[in-house]
Amino acid sequence: MAAPLSPDELLDALRAEGVRVIEYGSWRTHDRGLRGAGWGPINGVIIHHTASSGTDSSVELCVDGYAELPGPLCHGVITKSGDVYLISAGRANHAGAGDGDVLDAVIAERPTPDPSGSDTDGNAHFYGFECVNLGNGSDPWPDEQLDAIERVGAAICRAYGWSAASVIGHKEWTDQKIDPRGFSMQTMRERIDRRLATKQGKPVPAPAFEPFPGVEFFKSYPRSPIVTAMGRRLVEEGCSAYASGPGPQWTTADVQSFRLWQKKLGDDAKYCDGWPGRLQWDALKIPKV
Structure with a gap:
């Protein structure tokens, strides 16, 4: 105890x-x-x-x-x-x-x-x-x-x-x-x-890509630079439903754009709901914010 x-x-x-x-x-x-x-x-x-x-x-x-x-x-x-x-x-x-x-x-x-x-x-x-x-x-x-x-x-x-x-x-x-x-x-x-995994007080190497922030992060409709970085990668991958932007505020345009990415990955339809999952997020390789 x-x-x-x-x-x-x-x-x-x-x-x-x-x-x-x-x-x-x-x-x-x-x-x-x-x-x-x-x-x-x-x-x-x-x-x-x-x-x-x-x-x-x-x-x-x-x-x-x-x-x-x-x-x-x-x-x-x-x-x-x-x-x-x-x-x-x-x-x-x-x-x-x-x-x-x-x-x-x-x-x-x-x-x-x-x-x-x-x-x-x-x-x-x-x-x-x-x-x-x-x-x-x-x-x-x-x-x-x-x-x-x-x-x-x-x-x-x-x-x-x-x-x-x-x-x-x-x-x-x-x-x-x-x-x-x-x-x-x-x-x-x-x-x-x-x-x-490191010694006390030592700097921790930053991951090369932005770690998955969790589904609940997106379902709180956040305003974050992570959302902007994700949107830019979706545009680069040809998965854009944005009329303008992307910007930091999570919107339905982000949901629609991420759904296009899920479909591009060939995921089963039940996993193409526009809400990021860990494997889908990691595959997008979003630069560390």
Whole structure:
């Protein structure tokens, strides 16, 4: 059974991974004590978005919470610039009730099932990191912020000897949440696993092509340079249904264009629905954004 990291161990693990840490207030002792199911054993990390904007206000919200849900609301706040404000080293109100089957999968380090139940107290088992983002699908996720998420996940996994399968999104813990919205947790886990294969703090070679961001990324109708890069490759392949563009906003023209690519690949009709799949995406060889 994995005991919680001490404040010094948590701080050292993050800094060793190259995380820019800001120790905020009395973070070492600011926690929810032994409420609920307590704190530990620790089994993983949950990534959230704040549904807010601005560093100061987002950090204060996570530190103080609100009437219905007292703070701390996470262990750290990851800003758009990639800074990580540590606000707690103990139990925090971030995960809430979730699916015990998901926890079992995280412990076994295997893909998680779609969550359905709310029978397990996640606050006892997971570190939680809130990322400053409106969560509307169009608020951008800067490279610095995504890099910080990757490093935070890798730092805690490395400290416990876990793989990236131990890092999940809040929406993968409970069907009552949508966060984080705007990037793929599967792609993030791939990034974390690549980092875990290197020495602490060392740069990770970027993949030659843009990794598959996941079907849910597209079904949130994102606004992203990834969409533009995909559209340009579709045009190059003669698979364009664009009247103008392509541009960063995912539209029905992108769906229609990708359907042409699926047909060009010779895929079965049931796989030609315009929503990218991993193999179809990889075959398109989209330059890294």
